[in-house]
Amino acid sequence: MNNYEKTLVITVLVVLIISIGSIGYRQYVKANEKFTDYELKKEEIQLNHNHEISVGKLKISNLDAHTVSNEITIDMDMTILKNKGSKDEFEKNLDGAFILLVDDLYDTSGGKYELKNSKYKTASVTYDKYEARLSFSTNLDNIKGKHKLKVVYLDRNGHKLKKLYLPIRVDGGKIV
Incomplete structure (x- = not known):
C-alpha cells in the first residue's frame, strides 16, 4: 500500500x-x-375523598379486610369520574394501574376488579363514571403481626406520573 x-x-x-x-x-x-418534562409526584389517598387524576377524579371508599388462615383480602370500592371530553381509555390498563405493597415490597398477587353495575363497557363506549369493587389477596408470614399495606394507583399523563397511595395498617389480621 x-x-x-x-x-x-x-x-x-x-x-x-x-x-x-x-x-x-x-x-x-x-x-x-x-x-x-418527566415528573413523578406522590400523593396519599384519603378514604371517601376525591383525588385528581389525569382523566378526572378518583375516590376510594368502603375499605374492608377478611382473613382466612395466613391470607388477607382487602376489599374497597373505587369510583372514577371522568372529565368531559376526556378521551383517555385508561380502563384498558386499569388492572395494571392498581397494585398492593406489603411492608413496602411489591406483592405479586394481582387485584380483582368487578364493575358494580355488572354492565361491562368496552373501550369504544364513552362514559363519565366508572364504579368497581377492588379486591387484593395476599399471604402474610405472620397474620397476627403488624403490617403496613399500601394500595397504589399509578396515574400516567404523558411523561408525568403520579403515585396515589392508600396506606392501610393491619394488626392481628384487622385494619386499624
Whole structure:
C-alpha cells in the first residue's frame, strides 16, 4: 500500500467516525429534549375523598379486610369520574394501574376488579363514571403481626406520573 492509499483510508475513516459521532449526538439531544418534562409526584389517598387524576377524579371508599388462615383480602370500592371530553381509555390498563405493597415490597398477587353495575363497557363506549369493587389477596408470614399495606394507583399523563397511595395498617389480621 502506498502513501496515497494510506492517506485515503485514514481520511475516509476520520470522516466516517465524525459523521457517526455527530448523528449520535443529534439523536441524544432529541431524545433528551423529549423526556425533559418527566415528573413523578406522590400523593396519599384519603378514604371517601376525591383525588385528581389525569382523566378526572378518583375516590376510594368502603375499605374492608377478611382473613382466612395466613391470607388477607382487602376489599374497597373505587369510583372514577371522568372529565368531559376526556378521551383517555385508561380502563384498558386499569388492572395494571392498581397494585398492593406489603411492608413496602411489591406483592405479586394481582387485584380483582368487578364493575358494580355488572354492565361491562368496552373501550369504544364513552362514559363519565366508572364504579368497581377492588379486591387484593395476599399471604402474610405472620397474620397476627403488624403490617403496613399500601394500595397504589399509578396515574400516567404523558411523561408525568403520579403515585396515589392508600396506606392501610393491619394488626392481628384487622385494619386499624
